[in-house]
Structures are given as structure tokens and as C-alpha cells.
Amino acid sequence: MRRRQARELAMRMLFQTDVGHQEVESVLASVEDLAGVGADTAMLARTLYLGTYEHLAEIDDILNRYAGDWPVYRMASVDRNVLRLACYELLYRKEVPAAIVINDAVEIAKRYGTEDSSRFVNGILGTIHKVSQSGEGDNS
Secondary structure, three states, X not given: OOHHHHHHHHXXXXXXXXXXXXXXXXXXXXXXXXXXXXXXXXXXXXHHHHHHHHOHHHHHHXXXXXXXXXXXXXXXXXXXXXXXXXXXXXXXXXXXXXXXXXXXXXXXXXXXXXXXXXHHHHHHHHHHHHHHHHOXXXXX
């Protein structure tokens, strides 16, 4: 299984729902149709997508709290969905090391976002991780 590939796919699925206004069932069906993605990778992408979607309101609240002058609605679409996915993993799938989640999010932001996306994503996720480790912002 390729975890970064699954994360990338899950981010693209979130993007389809967010920007393309596609229904969850339609997005999930599109993943089933992908050729060349292993079954384990597709299953992890599906799990990450559904988990993020299920906690979307809480995740957006957290992002709004720590993104300073950049509320979720003002963020670039790619940045917003990379952050949502990584935030879900940091807060609700704690078995994955935070450094790996943040590193993959930064790499995905570099690939799909703007020149500034990786720094933006890294800064916000670093803050969220630090606060979640200190227990100050325990939302899970």
C-alpha cells in the first residue's frame, strides 16, 4: 500500500466534493473505477475521505481557530482540502506519526497548490499538532 498515494487520492476526493459539489456516493464510485491503484491504497483513500467528511464541521472549526486571518472559506481550495485531510489524521487517527502526516500534507500541497501552499499548510498543521500535544485544544 502506498500511503502518500492514498492521501493524495483522498485529498482529490475531498476537492471533488468541496469544489465540484459532487455527492459522496459519486465520489466514492469514481475511486472504485480507478485503474492502477491497488485495493489497499483505494481502501485507505476511501477511509480517509469518509473520516474527514464525517468530521468536516469540527475540522473546519479547528482550522478557523488556528489559521489566523485565513478562515476556511478564504483558503485556496487545494490548501483547504489538504489541511482538512491532515487535520483529520492528526486528531482522529493518532496511530500515524504526526511528522509523517505533516510531511505528506506539505508534499501534496507542493504538488497541487501554489508556491506558498507548502509553507501555509506546514505552519497551520504545526500549530494544530503542538496545541493538540499540549492538551489545550483537545477536540477528539
